[in-house]
Amino acid sequence: MKKVAFYGKGGIGKSTTAANVSAALAEKGHLVCQIGCDPKNDSTRLLLGKACAQTVLDMVRQNGDEVTTEQVVHTGFAGVKCVEAGGPEPGVGCAGRGIIVALEKLKLLQAITDEHFVLYDVLGDVVCGGFAVPIREGYATDIYIVSSGELMSLYAANNIAKGVARFSGRGRARLGGIIGNSRNIANERELLCEFAEKLNTRLVAFIPHDRSVQQAEIRRKTVIELAPHSRQADVYRRLADYIVENTALTVPTPMSLAELEELSLTYG
């Protein structure tokens, strides 16, 4: 079982990319489970065709010890298993708490056993509390950071790299690469390439900003489902193949803020 996590700034494209990669893997015959760990609770929306109505935290609050696997693991496009961790209301408790509760409950239920791939989709604006758990507690071993060339996104990516580096002694999480998701910034690919190298990893994909993504999203589908013969679908398939075969996992070397700004100015 390969245990992958996609981290990145909120809104950068983690869920869209994750859902398309999950769909591509399932299309090839792999058994896949995607687990959303983001307060937006919509990681699996493009696979289920709707927002998940039963997060793990919802079910735990409602049914306590009576929670069953069927209540929290839903089946989506191409048979992809879909889980949404859930979390507390804004202003209440810890936004990452849903993740902690969900991952422990899934472990207890032995809900994920035969899958070839588990893909965690995790918010990376703040790498604290529950959001750090997939890295810290070894739920994920292959960490990919989704980023555009915008400074705000690189800043978050660098912080996630700090988290991976911090726990590399204790856990098994390593950085598999940077997944570029374009926002049409000037010299974006080159910028992301150099950023990845400075972090002791590499740019493993550069996903174009493409209208097909919005068109599919409005219909609550992945590009793999709506436009299977499109070039964008092939980009996601190539990324899926890369993740399957990638064994070049590293301990990242995060950079200073000054280096980040300088990098941004060089290419911008």
Next chain:
Amino acid sequence: MKKVAFYGKGGIGKSTTAANVSAALAEKGHLVCQIGCDPKNDSTRLLLGKACAQTVLDMVRQNGDEVTTEQVVHTGFAGVKCVEAGGPEPGVGCAGRGIIVALEKLKLLQAITDEHFVLYDVLGDVVCGGFAVPIREGYATDIYIVSSGELMSLYAANNIAKGVARFSGRGRARLGGIIGNSRNIANERELLCEFAEKLNTRLVAFIPHDRSVQQAEIRRKTVIELAPHSRQADVYRRLADYIVENTALTVPTPMSLAELEELSLTYG
């Protein structure tokens, strides 16, 4: 003393807007203190001309009970007092913890007494732990949410509104308005106007996306300092005046995700 907080999605323009508003207020003769409550620790960068070297959490870790006001309150452009809460390393503890520690320490030191305005600049991606404290514990009474017309930004703004509504019974925090910070989205001003009304508040400013902001940022200054006669400087001054005089504070009425998406589709 008017206690204002700017909330909003990370990267949406809170610090830039806050620093320019603080500078505008100070220019008019007000005594202002700006307190950064964001793990980026750069809220006051445009007022100090550099990143704050001594956050409150840094000083508490280093000096414990020996922390003095002078160590944590720094003076910037036009005499604006600058404080940076600070926070733990990525992956460690609670990202909001710096805010909790900082606000209690400032209260203990009686560090902010004569100011006419205190302006909290707070991350709004996750409204939990320390990030909820300015709303929940009444450190701020006038909450403004900085937002563009992008769905991701509106989603965060709506969550912040949920936090304000939640604690309106217990604390004194109320919503003063939405500060539009343009990302050049189609029909953005109209979209933000309707969004604000649905939230039971109003759009109190619509700040153009302007090159002068980047030009000033590269020099680590506010537009008020670098281009005092520009139109953009006047936009910030008008917003500062509005905040001084605004007494129309409301309990927000957050919307559902479906309503948010529909709003976004209507104008997009």
